[in-house]
Amino acid sequence: MKISLNKKILDKNEECALQNSEFFADNNITCLNVISSPGSGKTTLLSRTIVDMADTTKIAVIEGDIRTDTDAKKIRKTGAVAIQIETKGSCHLSAQQVTGALASIPAAEMDLIFIENVGNLVCPSDFELGENLRVVVLSVPEGDDKPIKYPGTFAKADVILINKIDLIDHIDFNLERVIADIKAVNKEAKILQVSATTGTGMQDWYSWLSKNK
């Protein structure tokens, strides 16, 4: 009985993920599911991306958090459309929640839709939302052991952003080790070093986005 219940829940998520995926294809939208620990700098990264790409790319953001709409408010300050999903305790976004969010914004007009998942390096990784691409953000202060400790999450990424690279001189962080550990579980992913605060490396990120949209 336990197995059949789990199956049913998974199927509902998969069904909605497929529906979302078809919506993105029909409307020529690239959707990116952004996964990281709490505090890796996802919202700052997306805010800067929206502003810097504003001339060429229409971007909306779906924000996921346990509580508060602070991230959606931050994104809206850039002028972009943002909608907040409060998961009320759940540790990840579901595809159903994304379907609902897409229906309440002018999604079809967008070029890129970012889904900023709940800050959690474990659970969101197991739930497809219908996205085209998966982004994992690892910030320097989190430490250089995260790829070996959370290999499943890094293995599924299309691009991995090593953020807060401006703090590297203040922190014991072995960049070569991180890159080697990522490559051990994921040879395909693009790895970029960025600082969403200072702007370092952000052009590489925009180029990658432009190539993949």
Place this chain on the structure above:
Amino acid sequence: MKISLNKKILDKNEECALQNSEFFADNNITCLNVISSPGSGKTTLLSRTIVDMADTTKIAVIEGDIRTDTDAKKIRKTGAVAIQIETKGSCHLSAQQVTGALASIPAAEMDLIFIENVGNLVCPSDFELGENLRVVVLSVPEGDDKPIKYPGTFAKADVILINKIDLIDHIDFNLERVIADIKAVNKEAKILQVSATTGTGMQDWYSWLSKNK
């Protein structure tokens, strides 16, 4: 049917948590469940604590990680007993896993047992392990919005360590706001500012531990 299954799973965890709790009481051990985001500095904090309190306090550590035994190895470098639980994908430790770990170390000889939970600011909060006290670690680089975004986790803490306080000059982090937001959900918890790397504030943490053991 779904409700009864959930109930059964919870009961098994609760049953083992009670068993662990009785073991701690019978052996005059204080057990602390340490919860935080990935990379907040839990292992460094515990390593320093073990070394600095070595003259007065016997400490063992139960380490929880999705994969790897790197944290247990780090702890063992201090000379302390450490056992690693690899959760193989699960986002939190269960009381059952802790029961098993306690049986495989000389637990009864200890004064303090720290359980370093899986790096995750959401899920571990919902699973009692039989601990006496709950520690939440928030590191400065994670940002000052974490208490309002993860209120449930902060509400259940007995002590909250604001770690990596040495980085505060390099990061936009409003300490007063963090303290006010914590107090809004948890008036009782002790809040300490520390740096496990530089040693700042660690004496206050040791005093708190000594008072509460």
